[in-house]
Amino acid sequence: MHRLLFTLLILISSITSAEERLEFTIHKLESNVEGPTVLVVGGIQGDEPGGFHAASLLVTHYRVTKGNIWVVPNLNFESIIERSRGVNGDMNRKFAHVLENDPDFQAVVRIKELIRNPDVDFVFNMHDGSGFYREEHSDWLHSPLRWGQSIIIDQESLDVERYPNVGELSRQTVAKINERLLDEEHTYHVKNTKTRDGDTEMAKTLTFFAINNGKAAVGLEASKTLSTSERAYYHLNALEHYFETLGVEFERSFELEPAVVQQAIDDNIQIAFYQNKLLLDIAKARSHIGYVPLQKNAELEFKPSNPLIAVTRKGKGYKVNYGNRSVTYLQPQFFDYDHSLDTITMEIDGVERDVHVGSVIEVQDNFQVNPQTDDYRVNVIGWTKQGVDNEAWQQIRKGSIRERFSIDEDGELFRVEVYNNDKFSGMILIRFPENVADSEPARQAPQALQQARLETLASLNGR
């Protein structure tokens, strides 16, 4: 079994502005090899994280080698951030008719246009549904009235040019998913809502709009009873089986297991500001990060590492959300920016190397920053030494930075800021892993482990 390999950081291509209304984003994974184009839509309802995280993982951890995968992972972005089914009502009932003064109007119009795009062959609408759908009533949680663990079709076969046989395709997919169940209870079924026969509620949905506009479409439901990573696991299984059947080929950079999916969801929360002058890794951020050096008299400019990250103005700073999670609050300090610095020389555990601003550097024991000229002033946030103002050329050891200045809850990530006169030139993040055993448990003898823990304790007490 190979180690978890993550593509480190795939930055979303568009630069986002915090001032705008939260609009959904479109991510086109294209192969340049002839094949079908599928459209995966996540987050039509904001409180169904299995669906939108699965869609987001396609963007950050998949590569297409045949055909195309278009992804909208955050259709109802504002509701995702608010952890609400729909802050403006249920968006998935607005596809037959939507009022022009409805706050969701623009989003509905834009996604309809994308669905109708002549290139799109197949549409997936991602959901987390209640309980477990069963054809026969078993108990209140397992019944025909439930939606979880099912694939929703509006009718057995569609009046569309490509892939009209959605019933058959979906039963094949269900059979494949059921080969990889985590538990018998999670068994998938196809649920046919027979929308055209008078289901007025389902007639207002995105999939019904799609099938009436010449596109094959299904709804994918994982159960809200399961954890987010288990839901995303099932969603990705379902999508992959459809992709294979339709002839869309792809590569995935992690192993499809719930624990690994969980890690892929949790570890990927970074924001690069101003062309990567500073990068914040906020996967385990404290609830408040102070004195973030943002650019004076300029609009906030940032690239999140995945499309479910939102940075929105609140008071004098910015709140950061990731899917349904509130991550942190950034309290800015404004500076003019200096653009003269791209890399800076550092000595890391005794080895000299050039480090790009906006990097995260792992340090086992010590580092120092050795700027090329005296123009640069270095400030290691949380480290002080009497009589030292410019912290360049100072050896900084693990344990010598006051822990409360770390940007993460674990006390591992520290900021090194570089200034040119009073202008901000860039930031580097230093990560002191708590102890070596975290990364390579097999090579650590128990004694060494114990020693490492004692040293950690000693350094903690010394602060």
Ligand SMILES: [Zn+2]
């Ligand atoms: Zn839903």
